[in-house]
Amino acid sequence: MYDQYDALIFDMDGTILDTEPTHRKAWHQVLARYGMTLDEARIIEFNGAPTWRLAQFIVEQNQSTHDPHLLAAEKTAAVKAMLLENVRALPLMEVVKAYHGRRPMAVGTGSEHSMAEALLNQLGVRDFFTAIVGADDVARHKPEPDTFLRCAQLMGVAPERCVVFEDADFGIRAAEAAGMDAVDVRLL
Secondary structure, three states, X not given: OOOOOXXXXXXXXXXXXXXXXXXXXXXXXXXHOOOOOOOHHHHHHHOOOOHHHHXXXXXXXXXXXXXXXXXXXXXXXXXXXXXXXXXXEOOOHHHHHHHOOOOOEEEEOOOOHHHHHHHHHHOOOHHHOOEEEOHHHOOOOOOOOHHHHHHHHHHOOOHHHEEEEEOOHHHHHHHHHOOOEEEEHHXX
């Protein structure tokens, strides 16, 4: 189905792994400690963005003085413990399995690199991917193209020969900015 491409790149959260409900639960748990709330309707806008960006939005919305980077780190620690027990693959993982050994593949995620490594290891699929690029591996995050360009570079494949699988507008824009085709998994 994707044989015309030399490499496949996958977003992680909400694309190949069902992590979104756990991320929300971790946010609620951390924010409750500080009497802050999370606007569920607006959180979707930050899918694919690094955690600190959402933390910055939450801090602003709650008119708080918390450091967004520290708040993001606290949320990451909470979600890591929860996810390792609860992570499940989404149906798109079948594409990953179908192309394993046939094409180089990478994960380009707004999550931290160590989180991606831990989750993929937990599911026993880490070795399916040539490269992982997390939010802490690039200076400019989705919707900038850096995450996906770094994936292509690490796989040794020209960007225009890659296809990106994404579940967020930020990610679709990043793939297009990188000169890559994008599959919006929300439409599959």
